[in-house]
Amino acid sequence: MGVYKMKGDRLLKVLLAVLMCLVIGNPFYAQAAITLTSNATGTYDGYYYELWKDYGNATMTIDTGGRFSCQWSNVNDVLFRTGKKLNTPWNQLGTVRITYSAIYNPNGNSYLCIYGWSTNPLVEFYIVESWGTWRPPGATSLGTVTIDGGTYDIYRTTRVNQPSIVGTATFYQYWSVRTSKRTSGTVTVTDHFRAWAAKGLNLGTIDQITLCVEGYQNSGYANMTQHTFTIGSSSGSTPIPTPTPTPTPAPTSTSIPAFTTTRVECENMSLSGPYASRITNPVNGIALYANGDRATTNINFAASGNYTFKLRGCGNNNNLASVDLLIDGRKVGSFYYQGTYPWEAPIQNVYVSAGSHRVEIVVSADNGTWDVYADYLLIQ
The missing domain is CATH 2.60.120.180 (Glycoside hydrolase family 11/12, catalytic domain)
Incomplete structure (x- = not known):
């Protein structure tokens, strides 16, 4: 009986070893x-x-x-x-x-x-x-x-x-x-x-x-x-360009003579906010994507009076989009866009006293369903 048991143990060990080899191999x-x-x-x-x-x-x-x-x-x-x-x-x-x-x-x-x-x-x-x-x-x-x-x-x-x-x-x-x-x-x-x-x-x-x-x-x-x-390896392929940040200029200063129309290019304004950026398509201007995105410039008004502001721009889809106009930090109206075709959205009868004022266009009502592309600001 002892010899049989020894042979049985050896056979079991051999079978286990073969099984392990099969699994590992x-x-x-x-x-x-x-x-x-x-x-x-x-x-x-x-x-x-x-x-x-x-x-x-x-x-x-x-x-x-x-x-x-x-x-x-x-x-x-x-x-x-x-x-x-x-x-x-x-x-x-x-x-x-x-x-x-x-x-x-x-x-x-x-x-x-x-x-x-x-x-x-x-x-x-x-x-x-x-x-x-x-x-x-x-x-x-x-x-x-x-x-x-x-x-x-x-x-x-x-x-x-x-x-x-x-x-x-x-x-x-x-x-x-x-x-x-x-x-x-x-x-x-x-x-x-x-x-x-x-x-x-x-x-x-x-x-x-x-x-x-x-x-x-x-x-x-x-x-x-x-x-x-x-x-x-990237060798032999077209090199990937290193992104160059777009410099943000200091707020520009524009003088408006009395009884004339002045055009301010949006890409020349100072940008701030989480995502505001300069673009070349669909307009050569700026993109405002989220609340807090803004463009700022300083404008010297030669005379006091009621002015019309027109911001040429468009949205990125058919949802209603809006951009606020601020003068010296005070909201005086909003520009509205619906659709992707640029147009001059107006805000009329804005009283501005003679002298230098900070003019800003700001996104404040974004709900995640639209963006705004702005080309230029007309002041008449």
Whole structure:
């Protein structure tokens, strides 16, 4: 009996050893997939992952090589993504490419996209490859760019007091949206960064770049069957320009002779506020995006009297937009715009005494649904 027991123990040990060799030597057993049903972040097989939802039902199964599948229902907003966490200025990344293949079945509003964040400035960005029933982002295109054989519209939108990677904040969103849908291919992410910068939409330090599925107030299913993320040397490619901040001049001083019309170019005014910037499209002037954005100049009025102020500008969509006119810090009226065609919005019968006064145009009623582009200010 003792000899039999010894042989049995040896046989068991041999079988266990063979089994361990099979497990260790077979990559199928190297790392089992993980499944998430609530908000979570982490790293799996060298890829950063995140499931974020505000409420509803969501399941994300993460596999090796950045692949994942997901399904959702009864949600308000949900994002599933895998990619890379970074801490590198966008113009020092080298060439970032994502090659992907997906089975994508949304029932309603959803995006299949490359998604990420920048800090300093805080920017949420999307490269949208396919979508559900609604093509984002519902704004006026700043122009198109051809990358990787596809045509994309470029947009910038603003989010006011919304969730972000640094908490509740107001920030820009940059968008490249394909004019035709696809569910597989290669995205040269860095080329989109360059295209945005060429239109004045500069990023800062890249926090993350991910392959993402987002669902909004709907249900759906997706399976990322391929996700290959590469960062190559930028040598031999077009150098990425280093963003040059636009200098803000001191408030200008303009003299208005009596009984004449004076034109003040908005781009020559002093800018302040969280997002105010100079633009060349759709007008050669300035963009005011959020509350507190303003342009200021000093004007010397030769005579006391009632003046008419006209601000040529437009909105970025069909929502009603407004800009206040302040003289020496006192609001005297508002300019209103609806639509994307520039016009001279008037404020009439504004009494101004002779002498030098601080004139400002200021956004104070922004609700996150519009922006204003201003060309010039006429004073008559």
